Amino acid sequence: MPTAILIDGAYFIKRFRSLEPERAYDAHHAADCAHSWACAHLVPPRRNGAPAGPTRDLYRIFFYDCPPLDKKMHHPITGKAIDFGKSDEAVFRRTLHARLRAKRKLALRLGQLSTHTTWTIRPERIADLLKRKITLDCLKPEDVRVDTKQKGVDMRVGIDVASLAFKRQVDQIVLIAGDADFVPAAKQARREGIDFILDPMWRDIPEGLQEHIDGLRSTCPRPKHGRAVSDVASAMPGPPEQTDEEAGP
Numbered sequence: 001m002p003t004a005i006l007i008d009g010a011y012f013i014k015r016f017r018s019l020e021p022e023r024a025y026d027a028h029h030a031a032d033c034a035h036s037w038a039c040a041h042l043v044p045p046r047r048n049g050a051p052a053g054p055t056r057d058l059y060r061i062f063f064y065d066c067p068p069l070d071k072k073m074h075h076p077i078t079g080k081a082i083d084f085g086k087s088d089e090a091v092f093r094r095t096l097h098a099r100l101r102a103k104r105k106l107a108l109r110l111g112q113l114s115t116h117t118t119w120t121i122r123p124e125r126i127a128d129l130l131k132r133k134i135t136l137d138c139l140k141p142e143d144v145r146v147d148t149k150q151k152g153v154d155m156r157v158g159i160d161v162a163s164l165a166f167k168r169q170v171d172q173i174v175l176i177a178g179d180a181d182f183v184p185a186a187k188q189a190r191r192e193g194i195d196f197i198l199d200p201m202w203r204d205i206p207e208g209l210q211e212h213i214d215g216l217r218s219t220c221p222r223p224k225h226g227r228a229v230s231d232v233a234s235a236m237p238g239p240p241e242q243t244d245e246e247a248g249p
Contacts, residue, residue: 001171002059004164005038006157008177009065010150013096015178015201019223025088027095033220034063035103040219041174041199059170061106064157066113066150068093076119077141084146109160111152120147154181161185165192172196178203183212190214 012034017024020033038061044053068090072083084090100108121129125143128134157175164170165188172195175182186196190212197215198205202223210216 001168002057003042003172003174004059004062004160004170005041005174006062006160006176007034007038007064008153008157008175009063010153011178012063012176012201013065015203015220019201019220025092027092028099030092031096031099031103034100035061035106037201037220038174038176041197041217045217056172058105059164061103062109062157062160063100063106064109064111064153065093065097066111066153067097069113069117069146069148071117073117073119073146075141076144077139109153109156111150111156114149114151117146117148119144157182158185161189165189165194168192170194174199176201178205180206180209180212183209186212 013030016030016033020029023029039058042056042058044055068084068087070085070090072081072085074081097108097110100106121139121144125134125139129136161173161182162185164173171193173189174197175186176199178200186198189196195214196212197217198209198213199218200216201220202218205216
């Protein structure tokens with residue numbers, strides 16, 4: 001039976017930008033990497049110079065994300081109106097989605113953004129405020145960013161995992177993600193006899209997560225430097241942050 005590969009889009013984009021910061025907004029390259037790194041899971045790891053088994057068939061790649069923020073807001077510090085629909089992040093996201101739709105055996109699953117969109121201060125600046133190293137008057141325009149919440153993404157992942165498992169459409173599921181939100185879906189799939197593999201793209205996984213999966217494997221290139229996702233993200237100019245609002249079923 002074939003393998004289904006599920007990609008948490010928000011997580012993938014952060015890791016992609018950490019691994020290849022010089023091409024952070026190259027949507028065409030990001031789409032190509034998502035497809036090729038996913039398909040690499042079809043080839044078993046090599047042992048003693050040879051593949052440790054036959055190449056697996058691909059059922060489908062599922063990429064889960066949300067449309068970009070597409071509204072105008074006034075910056076809380078400068079007062080200037082910002083059209084986020086024309087931002088680099090919005091252009092990147094729309095181009096990425098269009099490119100992914102054209103990929104063979106790849107299904108794009110889009111949730112939606114919460115209508116409640118707020119400005120937030122970057123974590124490192126909040127820490128400085130709490131320690132009284134700075135005051136609010138010390139904040140610069142780049143110290144704040146828009147915080148958006150994704151809705152329905154984890155739910156779609158859970159539904160697809162359940163459907164694949166109960167209908168016996170695959171005997172292996174690979175999930176490219178990095179947090180514990182998927183654990184209920186993984187448990188359900190494993191109870192149905194599905195081989196459940198996690199690909200955290202070379203990030204450490206939360207303690208205790210190993211017991212809920214059948215294997216751990218990353219197929220993207222190893223990071224050349226020890227920079228964390230948050231290090232790279234904080235160095236980027238201020239695109240809206242998209243985080244999950246609800247956990248999976």
